[in-house]
Amino acid sequence: MNNKYVGKGIPRVDGVEKVTGEAEYVQDMKLPGMLYAKLKTSTYAHAKIKNIDISKAKALPGVKAVLTGKEAYYKLGIYMVDKPILAVDKVRYYGEAVAAVAAVDIDTAEKAVSLIEIEYEPLPVVQDIEEAFREKSVLVHEHIESYKWIENVFFPEPGTNIANHFKLRKGNLEEGFSKADLVLENKFYQPQVLHVPLETHAVIAKWGSEDRIKIWSSAQSPFAVRDLFGVALGIPKNKIEVTVPYVGGGFGGKAGIHFEPLVALLSKYSNGRPVKFVATREEEVCTFPCRQGLLAKVRTGVTKEGKIVAEEIQYLWDAGAYADYGVNIGRASGYSGVGPYDIENVKLDSYTVYTNHVFGTAYRGFGHAEFFWAIERQRELIAKALGMDPLEFRMKNLLKPGSRTITGELVNENTGRVDKCLELVAEKIGYNITKTDEEKDREKKTGKYRGKGIAVLHKAPAMPSSSATSAIIQMNEDGTLRFNVSGIDYGQGTYTALAQMVAEKLHLPIEKVKAVYESNTNSGPYDWQTVASRMLILAGNAVLDACDDLINQIMEVASVVLRAVKHELALEDGYVYVKQHPEERVAFDKLAIGYVYSNGNSIGGPLIGRGKSIAQGLSNLDKETGQGRPGLDWTYGAHGVEIEVDTSTGDIEILKIVSSFDVGHVINQTLIKGQAIGGIIQGLGTALSETLLYNSDGKLLTRNFVDYKILTMQDLPEKMEVYFVETPQLDGPYGARGCAEHPMISITSAIGNAVSNAIGTELYEVPLTADRVYKAIHK
Template sequence: MNESYIGKSIPRIESVDKVTGSARYVHDMKLPGMLYARILTSPHAHAKICSIDTSRAEKLPGVKAVLTGPELPYKLGLYLVDKDILAKDKVRYQGEAVAAVAAVSEEIAEEAVRLIKVEYEPLPAVFDPVEALKEDAPLVHEELGSYSFMKGVFNPRPNTNIANHFKLRKGDVEKGFQESYRIFENEFRMPQVQHVPMETHAVIAEWLPSGRINIYTSAQSPFTVRNLMSVAFNIPHSRIHVVIPYVGGGFGGKAGIHLEPLAATLSRKAGGRPVKLVATREEEFNTIPVRQGIIARIKTGVSAEGRILAEDITYYWDAGAYADYGVNIGRASGYSGAGPYDIDNVRIDSYTIYTNHPYGTAYRGFGHVEFFWAIERQMDIIAHEMGIDPYELRMKNLLKPGSITITGEKIRENTGRVDKCLEMVAKEIGWKGSKTEEERKKEFVTGRVKGKGIAVLHKAPAMPTFTSSSAIIKFNEDGSVDVLTSGTDYGQGTYTALAQIAAEVLKMPLEKVHVVWENDTDTGPYDWQTVASRYTFMGGNAVIKAARDLIEQMKKVASAVLRAPEDELEIDNEKVYIKHNPDEYVTYQQLAMGYVYPNGNAIGGPLIGRGSYIAQGLTNLDPETGQGLPAIDWTYGAHGIEIEVDVRTGEIHVKKVVSAFDVGRVINRILCEGQITGGVVQGLGTALLEGYVYNKDGKLLNNSFTDYKIPTAKDIPETLIPLFVETPQLDGPFGARGVAEHPMISVPSALGNALYDALGIDIKELPITSEQVWKKIKNKVTKT
């Protein structure tokens, strides 16, 4: 028997290519006759474009194409079609692309951009999502009522700045508040942040004279790029060819389309020559979309025993200038937005709101990092005010088998156990309840105080009801197999997990399973997108079906060769054999290209297995109540964080982080642990360092690593312990469910809770800077 590969720590299959530099990225590529593109961006957050003079740029030797917005009669949008390729009548954020140049060198393109003259007339701008709701607020999109959008799913409001309003209603909220012993109301804030992938956005596009478009791009989904390009340009899908080689990180920022339409239209104007457009790091901050900011207002009614009786939540999402993924983030935060708690009476209003900031898009956690900052800080505030242990308060209210979620879904035994995750974390972190004020005072005089915080989380894949994945497995002449999918592995280790799954089902050595790295819409099977922590679940199931299809084909041929019924055959060790007589067998290699009898006759043929998987049972949600089935699975988790604070400077040192997740079944332990380590550190960046800073005119002030800091290796906690609960998902591959985004969620809130435990101070706005903590300490000392 072959060894089992499920649950083993298999090194990532692409690791050697990446560390030796042989992995090829779009940045490395160069096509014959290639041109280089640069863009001109707006210095204003909101302004009318009065005129654009490109004459001097067009005359510069080496310039082959110059484009402005009026030349491009196309609209872009994933769920709400509201964006031009280049700004036309007005600009809506500082950094928006206004014109573009393609030239024989990047230096000439940059010089040409400087020669373009644009006259603007500044317009009143709006930067706060709550202010943007006022009747007299400037409209970011006057034409909102004319835009096409995904009807039945999203709800834009014409003549307002509301790109989407998601409503969730469960029970009788007002009655719940009337029956409550105490009511707590708080507001929490989190700014926009940048994805900061190691590889900036890059694309090479060629719009050939035949009308065919070839695109090489660092994106998260080849078929999404193809589909959105097809819709935007009204071109058949078959005439758009998208290739994705290695991708150097995405975190959601490379989902959808970004630079591809601009590079393609520049190529068309340049006569079909390939055009390469690579975003600078400053453009990643200013021009490429970001993570949305949020203002969250929560009102919670609690019984004397600590049961949550009612919750009224409003999320104000700072979508920036365009809707992009932001409307779906608002939707996902609406149906998930009360956290993994069993609450009878819930009202949630989640508004995705246009402002004159850079526009928001998907980011690891898809809104959950943001709203869990509010939910889990609120839980601790309630616990402290009522004198209840924060651990006990959560345990009293967590979803358990038999509970009904806020969208009406029944939690079952195989759904996952958030209570077990919290129990494991509390035990490992050494949780003994919150400190008393007297304990804090005694420790304060030493100059360094310690604190512990806990927080829980949940997340499901946010995706359409019709989302699907497919896979192809084909034999090679030597009996090895190639696995073709169109899920993009941009560093998360997906392909290694798929190789393990294929090897496990086919009962063959892992080294004989090759997952084809480069995604290609011309040759690869369809997949919706690699987002939402869905691919191990969806793609894994598709690979299992493809492997089983291949096995059926092998057994059919082997049945004739061995003169035995198919149901009497078994597979193992790269052989198909007769169950009751294992010495009678035929090898995979003998079957791979067709079996040849000694006399030269042949049967069968090249064996190719195919498999597909589509999410089962999902429904659109009721537009007035949000009731329905929005998710195929839920991954639950919990964090425990221990910190030490220097009371003289406010500096926070993260000493220990413990994280537990119910992943259903661990496919690859080292990869799961890596996801947790990376997610926790990224979450600490959100908690302590990251956030866009603007001046009063909407100009971004920290658009480089000089002023925008992210965690480094030195910021990894001294101790980081990943733990796993395994409650198998019945429809998951070997029982697995996703865990890619989840480790980042609730890290900021657990840290905020630890800070209260250490010092008795509440912070409700991120990031938690040393200066902010120092001021809170000084204020508390002054009052006492």
């Protein structure tokens, strides 16, 4: 494609505002008469609430409202409505919000919270995912059947801790295993981890007269907040206005709805004064959701030639105390749960299971980073058992044009090429698992062993058929443009990519195109949610549709002004001109709000383009077999890593990472590389150090960055290379497909495979901390 803007490394359109501090976040905002909110949270992981005494807190001067679950009696849930705004009758995890205060300042609010007295009766705690899965386990929710959920999509099992059971069946499993020369069965585990956005959750709410509610939130999706708020509290949507300004990172943790209803209720009980809540870092860790944990059991049958003939998988997802996005993670990991492999016979059961842990939600990769730890480690173990090169083994089994996925979708030439991604990675990393005698001697002398590992990945957007978005493009009086989409750019750079598309389509200098950053449900066009790596695709198509609408309006007026039919006209650099006679032209600014002739007559009017896009072609999946079309498009990729393991300490040093993704078509070279490197680094944290730890009573121990280890600059590899394969997505804007979540997926498995290659030690649990590796070496 010979494009002027699309495909180029255009600087971020929000870059200057962010680095200068001009960008305004919810935490920066202050309204007249504003109050400040604080939470009283549970000190137990599971306990009955016997009594709450708020009398002392209410009597404290400066306190305007104190709420418990009796006043905030509504339940929330995007797929399963199971979470009270404040705990009612019992608490289900350490850190759960039990009461809330609004006061004239933070100090008063904190003092009031300390005066609230709660009497608990401790209950048995269930933390182990296998124990929670058992029939006679302690129940986190005794009456699942009383909840509302999206029927025919999610399938909870009353009388158990199972919030959802997704089943997938393809082929004949017994027949497949009968053809296997080798059957290998393993168990793999990933713990819960944190999102760690730079900006913690923040909300301001004002409950006005006639139940008119205004909310400012650091959310990923203003329309999702409005929708879920309205459903939970029974408020018509036209009375709810949600504004999302700049957001300092989300990674899935700010999707859906969180404390917006609570803060709004505090405002209501404070006679309509605005109330602001900003989570402390400890509240961000203990009270807000994390990424689910996963226990995966994988049984695989292969022939001696290396062909996978059958696979049986059980995924047990540690949902924590509430379902939230967790049930959909279980579903999404179910329909893509064998990875990008062509396997005829599959049985997969994915269970989302309640425990007394912090509840899980969406997180970059939406379950795929977790289950690929199991799948890609299992592939490595099989290759080793067969005495086959792991690269060769994968290439024999990867999906290719003509293959069918486990849900029955046909892979064609335009689907994307995971095999090309893997070949490219293997070439650039210099993949070879055989060491020379010289290398072996050096390793023995130094105690530092080097290894290389590879892993593949895939993911499609996990979204319903109703996942729609829209766009508005308006021409200003001077011929410049502004466009609105209500999906949120919270760091991924999508608004810049959309601006490139607009400039390209309208043949206008990109300096004349402005993205409107503040998203507002009253003034902005509808968008479902900014999740699932869907925004570039759907918002991109909506923006291009809006461009077409705007161009049509421009041509309608210009054809009259220039006395030419529309197909004889073209656009260039802010002008409409006649193709045969380029000197006959009219500038955009003359058409923007209506063309005026010299005699005072006018035609046209303000130029406003509107566009829309929806996830077409998706289907519900069969309840018993999981067959159907769940994915709008699939993005494939691969990683290769080279590491060095110090056997005297167990430390892993990442020497080099090479990654490749088939993104259809690159829209912005600079931003997509930054996006990829950011995801890779986030994956490294999961692989090497990050984990939530609880004591035997379910109390969360890792509540700050002293105990919860995220990577620092000194932990990063010196060499990171990112490459892109471009197999155009036919229904994507300029052929593009999403790549926001994918760089994080399979980083853990590539490193685990490299450790195996380096020292011959097989690890089945992450993070790969120095002590875990050391113990495995010296076991």
